[in-house]
Amino acid sequence: MSADDYKLIDEQVGLWGAVALLVGTALGMSIFIVPTQMAAAAGPSITIAILVSIVPMTLGVLLLLQLGGAIPVAGGIYVYGSRLVGPFWGMLGVSVPVLAVWSYLLFAAFGFADYLNGILESFGASVPSVAAVWGLLGLFLILNYVGVQIVTKVQIAFVLMLIVGMLAFVLSGIPHIDAANYTPVFPAEQGQPFADSFAPFLLAVVTLYIPFQGFGMIIEIGEELENPVENIPRVLAIGMAIVTVLSIAIVFTLIGAIPIENMTVSGQLGGEPVQGGLAAVGEGILPAPVLLVVGISALIAAATTVNTLFTSYSRTVMRAARDEVLPDVFAKVHDDYNTPHRAVLLFGIPPLLAAPFRGPLEAITGPDVLDWLVVIVVTGIFIAFMIGGVALWNLPKVFPQRYEYSFYKLPMPVLRVVAVGNVVVSLLFTLLVVQSAPSAFLVVLAWMVLSAGLYFYRIRAYEKKGVDLKARMALLHKHEQVGGGSDD
Numbered sequence: 001m002s003a004d005d006y007k008l009i010d011e012q013v014g015l016w017g018a019v020a021l022l023v024g025t026a027l028g029m030s031i032f033i034v035p036t037q038m039a040a041a042a043g044p045s046i047t048i049a050i051l052v053s054i055v056p057m058t059l060g061v062l063l064l065l066q067l068g069g070a071i072p073v074a075g076g077i078y079v080y081g082s083r084l085v086g087p088f089w090g091m092l093g094v095s096v097p098v099l100a101v102w103s104y105l106l107f108a109a110f111g112f113a114d115y116l117n118g119i120l121e122s123f124g125a126s127v128p129s130v131a132a133v134w135g136l137l138g139l140f141l142i143l144n145y146v147g148v149q150i151v152t153k154v155q156i157a158f159v160l161m162l163i164v165g166m167l168a169f170v171l172s173g174i175p176h177i178d179a180a181n182y183t184p185v186f187p188a189e190q191g192q193p194f195a196d197s198f199a200p201f202l203l204a205v206v207t208l209y210i211p212f213q214g215f216g217m218i219i220e221i222g223e224e225l226e227n228p229v230e231n232i233p234r235v236l237a238i239g240m241a242i243v244t245v246l247s248i249a250i251v252f253t254l255i256g257a258i259p260i261e262n263m264t265v266s267g268q269l270g271g272e273p274v275q276g277g278l279a280a281v282g283e284g285i286l287p288a289p290v291l292l293v294v295g296i297s298a299l300i301a302a303a304t305t306v307n308t309l310f311t312s313y314s315r316t317v318m319r320a321a322r323d324e325v326l327p328d329v330f331a332k333v334h335d336d337y338n339t340p341h342r343a344v345l346l347f348g349i350p351p352l353l354a355a356p357f358r359g360p361l362e363a364i365t366g367p368d369v370l371d372w373l374v375v376i377v378v379t380g381i382f383i384a385f386m387i388g389g390v391a392l393w394n395l396p397k398v399f400p401q402r403y404e405y406s407f408y409k410l411p412m413p414v415l416r417v418v419a420v421g422n423v424v425v426s427l428l429f430t431l432l433v434v435q436s437a438p439s440a441f442l443v444v445l446a447w448m449v450l451s452a453g454l455y456f457y458r459i460r461a462y463e464k465k466g467v468d469l470k471a472r473m474a475l476l477h478k479h480e481q482v483g484g485g486s487d488d
Contacts, residue, residue: 012226015234017152018218020159021311022239024304025214027162027246029111032298033277034207035251040263042200043187043255049204050251054244056429057212059421060385061240062410063392065233066418068219069408070395071476072228075319076219077384082323082473084391084398088455090473093387094320095451098347099444100380101313105306105351107373109133110358112302118280119295133355136306141348144310146337148224151311158304163246165297169278170249172290177256206429208247210374213381215239216388217312224315233408250278258282314343323472325458365439375440378433382426383444389422 013021038046073079077097082090113132120126143151186198218225218235225231262281279295318340321331334341354361358369365372392415396403403409410418434441462469 013224018235019238020156021308024159025217025308026243028305029302030211036263036277036281038204042204044182045185045201046204050208052205053209056425062418065408066410068232070402070406075316078316078320080391081387084394087470087473091455096380096383099447100377103373103376108302108305109136140306144344145341158300162301165294168290168293170253172286173253173257210378220312220315229407314340317343372437372440375437379444382430385426386423389419393419
């Protein structure tokens, strides 16, 4: 089948629906948990760390603005890797995110289950963890199967509730802010080398930056975004503003209003495990109704993350399957629901099957299975951004007309800085993150080796049929050749 013969998704996501998808991905449950964890380790220095993390975030957003504005397609990172870096890198641009998304779905679902039971325990109730995981993943698997319009409407409602919870924490915390809580910025025990107190700060920069990588989802749904050439920059600008302001407000309120002894490295509060992040550390300081709203918002935040993961990265698989880099069964769009339903199932079914095996997984990874999954997630995303950085560098050479007439055009010197900056930052941050779970990094490397084997197998198999997959992976499809000029 010709790559241009596949049915396209003709339902479109509007500006605010796309903003909701992006904000929900970039914030998610992590904004309710990560700041308390980092405050326990790094103290008041996380107020500086959140500001520093905006620098790599800006580099990432500029990369997405230029690539997304020049080549607005479905499955962006796969297309940018294959067309602008090389066919093999396109394969990694789809295979590595698959592993990362499976891990992220499990992370969000396990976190949801733990958080839910942490809230229910105060009412003397609980739910089986597996049931909570299946309920969350199953619900959004079904929603994404039956239509993007339903998904975006649900996402808009959820993001509004997420923002309400964040604002409730900030507004109720402001009256309790004590300026003395912001010092010393780099707390250190007597005789401790400065480097030892600075290391947690660096980890905080990386950890607080990681959720900002959720902005990348916008380049995965280009085919479904209304007027993508103009709306991708708008979505990124609005989303970046919302996420940045809320994240900074949460961190500064947390440090200013909550005593540092409420946030310990072990995650203990009053002798009991902290299950609720912001909600738990605020006990005894903020009003109980506010903490309940914050806790519920955190559950909703987990749901927004799951929702957008299904929505965005199923399009990456669909787009690669149109080139037959992956089996073309995943390229099919449902006749009635107008969704890449088989690609959605590819992401949804493995985490559902893996959910009951959390215990055996913890026996391998240790009790910090969520941290172990996060290493796989962020390593995969950092690899994607490294590929994106090289793609950005090559854009003016490979598709000069698309660069020249892009709705949002970075001056060449800025483009070079952004391209190199994304590669360097992603590489350095990867090296920092993988130290916490080397075995997780080995899983990613093994997955890349398997992906390479699949890639070379399919290249040779299609050569025997007289089909040059590498040539197919170098050209844009007809429906993607919009505003590109002669180099399309």
